Amino acid sequence: MPTTKKSRAKRTSKKSATARKTTTSRSAASRNMNVVTFLKKEHDTVERLMARFEKTTAPRQQEQLSQRICTELLVHAEMEEKSFYPEMERVPEVADLVKEGYEEHHKVESIIHQVQPMEQSAPRFMALMQELEKNVKHHVEEEEQEMFPKVQKACEHDYLMELTKILKKTKTAVKREMKATEMPGERRVREDVAAGELAKR
Numbered sequence: 772m773p774t775t776k777k778s779r780a781k782r783t784s785k786k787s788a789t790a791r792k793t794t795t796s797r798s799a800a801s802r803n804m805n806v807v808t809f810l811k812k813e814h815d816t817v818e819r820l821m822a823r824f825e826k827t828t829a830p831r832q833q834e835q836l837s838q839r840i841c842t843e844l845l846v847h848a849e850m851e852e853k854s855f856y857p858e859m860e861r862v863p864e865v866a867d868l869v870k871e872g873y874e875e876h877h878k879v880e881s882i883i884h885q886v887q888p889m890e891q892s893a894p895r896f897m898a899l900m901q902e903l904e905k906n907v908k909h910h911v912e913e914e915e916q917e918m919f920p921k922v923q924k925a926c927e928h929d930y931l932m933e934l935t936k937i938l939k940k941t942k943t944a945v946k947r948e949m950k951a952t953e954m955p956g957e958r959r960v961r962e963d964v965a966a967g968e969l970a971k972r
């Protein structure tokens with residue numbers, strides 16, 4: 772059950788001293804990130820990759836970046852759907868935005884499933900990558916501008932810190948699972964990157 776400020780206020784009305792004590796763990800916890808900061812960092816990573824994709828004109832690099840962007844997005848969306856959205860669905864202030872979030876993930880994933888198996892030379896490759904970028908930017912904006920401020924306002928600090936740990940574990944599990952079922956195209960691109968890196972040494 773999410774620890775919202777409202778739910779805790781009810782539970783701890785007679786325990787203000789105890790509630791104050793929980794803040795002592797804050798200095799230790801602040802070395803980590805709360806879940807909103809963690810998710811924003813993830814968004815920044817994808818945005819940087821998309822900016823690199825826009826700048827490059829080399830077909831091979833475009834294809835590699837496209838694969839990397841698709842993988843990052845699939846892992847991020849699945850991590851949110853497994854461990855973040857189900858929690859936030861139970862926070863009344865955020866529940867409607869979570870529904871929208873699922874729909875937007877669905878749209879992004881359907882574009883990814885079209886573009887991921889494509890070679891860079893395919894006629895629709897660039898158009899799909901542009902559509903992907905447009906949809907991702909819109910979704911990130913909604914999460915960061917609308918959902919996250921409400922999450923920060925409604926949920927307890929310690930709970931948000933705890934969620935980061937959970938999401939990080941989920942991310943590791945999702946990546947492991949994805950690696951086990953990865954598409955041949957992804958493996959080929961990764962082998963090319965590794966070979967390129969070896970050649971540079």
Ligand SMILES: [Fe+2]
Nearest residue numbers: 810847851914
């Ligand atoms: Fe996100």
Ligand SMILES: [Fe+2]
Nearest residue numbers: 848851872914
């Ligand atoms: Fe999302």
